[in-house]
Amino acid sequence: MSQPYQEAITVWIVEDNDDFRQTMQDLINSRDGLRCPHVFGSCEDLLAALNTEFAPEVVLMDIGLPGISGIEGVRRLKVISPATHVIMLTIHENNDRIFQALCAGASGYLLKMSSTDKIFEAVEEACKGGVVMNAKIARRVLNMFTQLSAPKWDYGLTEREQEVLHALVDGKTKQQIAESLFLSFHTIDTHLRNIYAKLHVHSRSDAVAKALRERLV
């Protein structure tokens, strides 16, 4: 795993605990191919530094920072420097925060009590464009994924009704829908009412909301 690099990978650390920050910095600097010239106690400091310095390849960021949180920090950092890989540091395997951090653009995730090998591996993997996640975290992400896309309740909409619903979501009026489907206005009206009944809604906005939320479109 440990290979000499042409140029050392630059790593920055954002961590409010002084001891842990120092330990991590020493650890990174002790590794051939990695260097950690800067550490920060807050996202604010990190973001300020980006005004005067080139962004590093990798940032190790505590997920639970005072002020701008690690999650918001990732978001902002990625806006300024999308190429920078951010690995979150955390004590607990908190489902929600991992999720949010990953959504915000984090490249992975390390427990603070990880072995040094794991840490090096994560940094190097991140540089190669990979994502550091253990299998369980991956599963959690996937679960949320599935949940997010799976529901798809079946309300027994007919094909025509699906078409009409589609057009509805596109913001068309009944008349426009009628024209686009080469049907009478009254037909669309009937379909719409049947759709409402099947979706248990009473207005087009409700129908649109339900269709989009439950991915019926």
Place this chain on the structure above:
Amino acid sequence: MSQPYQEAITVWIVEDNDDFRQTMQDLINSRDGLRCPHVFGSCEDLLAALNTEFAPEVVLMDIGLPGISGIEGVRRLKVISPATHVIMLTIHENNDRIFQALCAGASGYLLKMSSTDKIFEAVEEACKGGVVMNAKIARRVLNMFTQLSAPKWDYGLTEREQEVLHALVDGKTKQQIAESLFLSFHTIDTHLRNIYAKLHVHSRSDAVAKALRERLV
């Protein structure tokens, strides 16, 4: 990695290529702790078998099957047996299909030219509730993730307008919104029109669609 199991893990294989299927079956059966009593040439056959037999712990499923595709296969299999872990088999690292398969509930992903060790590892990892993804695939999944949740354009809606938009998405009429916010009907009307202008839409359905799609709510 190779440990003896109390009871062998049952693996089924769904793969339309006869040779590859046979090779995989032999491979699985050659491994201590794994057994492959059934193989199928199509999802249809697999699903039929589930009517008469207990579902296996793991299914290796070709992603590109004729008839019911592997992706649809996962979806249906997971409905019948949510506990079964499905690992997709594929030749190409096709972004879209991986994504769909994972959404459908797949526990991971194997290239057909994977080493035997990788295959065993994947099956055993899947059984432990993990997800088998290489770092690059994980990155792709995360990218789609980010894309899915990041957009959040800022249309400069005021707080009141956000509230009204919220109520709109809930399917309320102007009158109902007015009542729930203790405002006049006319006020809501004005807010609504300002919202339309800011979102560049011309109807409530359009506004609801935009709000939901771009996660303004």
Place this chain on the structure above:
DNA sequence: TCTTCTCTCCCGCATCTGCGTGAGGCTCCG
């Protein structure tokens, strides 16, 4: 065969909506 389902079309009416226009009060900022 008869029923059910789906798709199609129609009428009428109370209500809701989109939009033009105007206006008063508030706060914030230069």
Place this chain on the structure above:
DNA sequence: CGGAGCCTCACGCAGATGCGGGAGAGAAGA
């Protein structure tokens, strides 16, 4: 102080919508 921006409220009107009814045709299934 004056303007800008936001929130509030108001009138009127053409057009769209939701919903009550009714009805015919064809396809699928019991």
